[in-house]
Amino acid sequence: MTQNRKPPSAAVLDRALKAMTAIVGADAVFATDQDRDTYSDRFPVDPKAHRPHAAVAPLTAEEVQAIVRVAAEHKVPLWPISRGKNFGYGTAAPVLAGSIVVDLSRMKKIEIDVENATVLLEPGVGFYDLYDYLQSNKIPLWLSVPGNSWGSVIGNALDRGLGYTPYGEHTRNLCGLEVVLPDGDLVRTGMGAMSKAPTWNLHKYGFGPAWDQLFAQSNFGIVTKAGMWLMPAPECVLGFDVEMDRFEDLEPLIDTIGPLRREGVLQQSPTIGNYFRAANILTTRKQWTDQPGSLSDEVIAAIRKQFGLGWWGVSLRVYGRETVAKANLDILEKALKAIHPMSLKPFEWRPGQPFSPTQGGWMGAPMTFPMQNANWFGGRGGHVGFSPVLPQSGKLCMEQCRRAYARYKEYGMDYQASFAFGERHILNVNSVLLNLDDAAFMAKVDPFLRTLITDAAQHGYGEYRAHIDYMDLISDGYDFNNHALRRLNERVKDALDPAGILAPGKSGIWPKAYRAKEGK
Ligand code: ADP
Numbered sequence: 367m368t369q370n371r372k373p374p375s376a377a378v379l380d381r382a383l384k385a386m387t388a389i390v391g392a393d394a395v396f397a398t399d400q401d402r403d404t405y406s407d408r409f410p411v412d413p414k415a416h417r418p419h420a421a422v423a424p425l426t427a428e429e430v431q432a433i434v435r436v437a438a439e440h441k442v443p444l445w446p447i448s449r450g451k452n453f454g455y456g457t458a459a460p461v462l463a464g465s466i467v468v469d470l471s472r473m474k475k476i477e478i479d480v481e482n483a484t485v486l487l488e489p490g491v492g493f494y495d496l497y498d499y500l501q502s503n504k505i506p507l508w509l510s511v512p513g514n515s516w517g518s519v520i521g522n523a524l525d526r527g528l529g530y531t532p533y534g535e536h537t538r539n540l541c542g543l544e545v546v547l548p549d550g551d552l553v554r555t556g557m558g559a560m561s562k563a564p565t566w567n568l569h570k571y572g573f574g575p576a577w578d579q580l581f582a583q584s585n586f587g588i589v590t591k592a593g594m595w596l597m598p599a600p601e602c603v604l605g606f607d608v609e610m611d612r613f614e615d616l617e618p619l620i621d622t623i624g625p626l627r628r629e630g631v632l633q634q635s636p637t638i639g640n641y642f643r644a645a646n647i648l649t650t651r652k653q654w655t656d657q658p659g660s661l662s663d664e665v666i667a668a669i670r671k672q673f674g675l676g677w678w679g680v681s682l683r684v685y686g687r688e689t690v691a692k693a694n695l696d697i698l699e700k701a702l703k704a705i706h707p708m709s710l711k712p713f714e715w716r717p718g719q720p721f722s723p724t725q726g727g728w729m730g731a732p733m734t735f736p737m738q739n740a741n742w743f744g745g746r747g748g749h750v751g752f753s754p755v756l757p758q759s760g761k762l763c764m765e766q767c768r769r770a771y772a773r774y775k776e777y778g779m780d781y782q783a784s785f786a787f788g789e790r791h792i793l794n795v796n797s798v799l800l801n802l803d804d805a806a807f808m809a810k811v812d813p814f815l816r817t818l819i820t821d822a823a824q825h826g827y828g829e830y831r832a833h834i835d836y837m838d839l840i841s842d843g844y845d846f847n848n849h850a851l852r853r854l855n856e857r858v859k860d861a862l863d864p865a866g867i868l869a870p871g872k873s874g875i876w877p878k879a880y881r882a883k884e885g886k
Contacts, residue, residue: 371871371880373443373464379419382440383466386422389432394423394472405450405467407459409740409748409800411811411835416459418445421467427544427552427590433468434588435550438865441879444468445869446588448489448521453514453737454751454797455525456834461871462880468588471518475591483507483596484541484567489520489589493732506599508730510534515732520592524582526831528786528793530727532685533597534635535788540578542566544591548863553577553587567593583831584855585869586862597685603715603728604695605683609676611708616678616767617760618705620785620792623680624758626701627787631684631694634728637786637795638680641666644673646739646782646799659778676708683713683728739799742780746802749782750811750835752818753795754827756785763792769821770796777814778807793830819843832873841874856881 373379387395396405397420405421406413424430437444443465450458450469458467473488476499485496485507493515500507510529512522523536533539542556556572557563570576581587610619619638626632642661645654654665661669670676682702684694702710715721715729726733740747752770756763763785774781782797798815801807812835819829819836823843832840844851855875859866866877 379442382442383420385436386433389429390422390424396421405458408457417463418460418467419464421469423469423472425472430546430588431550437867441865443870448518451517454749461834483598486593491519497732507596511732513736516734532633537582539595541570542593543578543589545587545589547587548868583873585872600685601688602691603683604691605713607681607711609708610678611676613677617764620763621760622701622705631697634683636680636682637784638678639784641670641675642782645669646742650744651742660775661780742799743801748800749797750833753793753829754822755830756792756794758792777810837874
């Protein structure tokens, strides 16, 4: 990065922080070295690159407005987070080192509309908070949770996180936002723009342009409330756990699931994962091998044997009324048997029955066990995501998989791959597991990720979500008509945020002040 992408001096930042302290109180300002560590990336590729100057934690939208106005006055960069548990994508840390993090985790109001199956949330509400609220009030509504459910329901939806139920594309559940704009104005989107509308969280568009998605993965505003749709509790959850024996079986598996997903026989977001998913949670690498480099075929065979896994596996679930679910299950079973799985285990669950923590994701129960993969190397670990968007084509997914796996082997990384179905696309969510205690290993991570991203872009595959280190590079790949989309984003950014204070660099969108010397 050029020198132009530097925050203001510490003296300017401190003056702004002092004014912010007068707004939120000293107890809600975090500016010691330990605080700066806390708000830094927990799984850093480059530990110094994204260290914030401080964090402030407002309690109300009015306080957020006042903070934004102070930031605009002093021209200091802010980085909003909801709960800041965005592991693998930068955690709580800003793109621009020296930014002031606006931590919204104290804002925890929940307003449920049981009849309409919606909830109006503040950003600090975590998946556990909402789940506990629904359970303890015996409300027959389900949320959809991501693999790390420690974070915020809103924060995850704004970064387009994924879950496992029919409501698994979290950003699609957003309906009606309240947003503080970079000049301190407060706006409600959709029907919420009518002061008395009872339909704010029921109709997604309102009248005129629909703005909700413009606040997802952008730096156009700070969301202080969001309506979300919840799933009416189903009569049953039925399905199959499928294991496929060979590496090449990915192709028929995708070509079998894709049409059923597009047709709506399957309404959840199934995720195909490779053999590695159990080993890196339940064991450490040393238990399998002391050899560096990608896991050998012998180790892969041993892992598969111990856990009874195929090269690929997927859990497919149907939800809703029992008669409909059973009919869909029959269709699913026939289609799966036609591709000769290594194993096909039926799954059945009805309300009131217990379920194991590893099954909770399909029942909308929060979980954190997948984060255990940070312990794969046994010391200080972590992971970074690499997640290109692919078509639902077995052939094209197989080709991308072969290319990526070859790069994992070339760089000596263990291959953790998954293919998560949307309605028309697949998110090829890969993890690169980190060994923060091994400097030689860590030196390979950045070039490895850049190679993966560049390879994918050459085939027209861009990522759906990015770690803060790679936002510029990924945005470079979205290149139609000399980056017309980035230029549009920049024009909107400059109009809404003339002082250039809100999350500079998020999703590769830099305000004018930071672009000036870039020649863009
Ligand atoms: P989680 O705790 O669910 O993992 P985060 O709070 O880390 O989610 O949010 C993920 C990313 O989404 C943040 O880095 C930020 O860029 C964006 N974001 C989160 N909350 C807000 C918000 N309330 N307004 C605007 N952007 C947000």
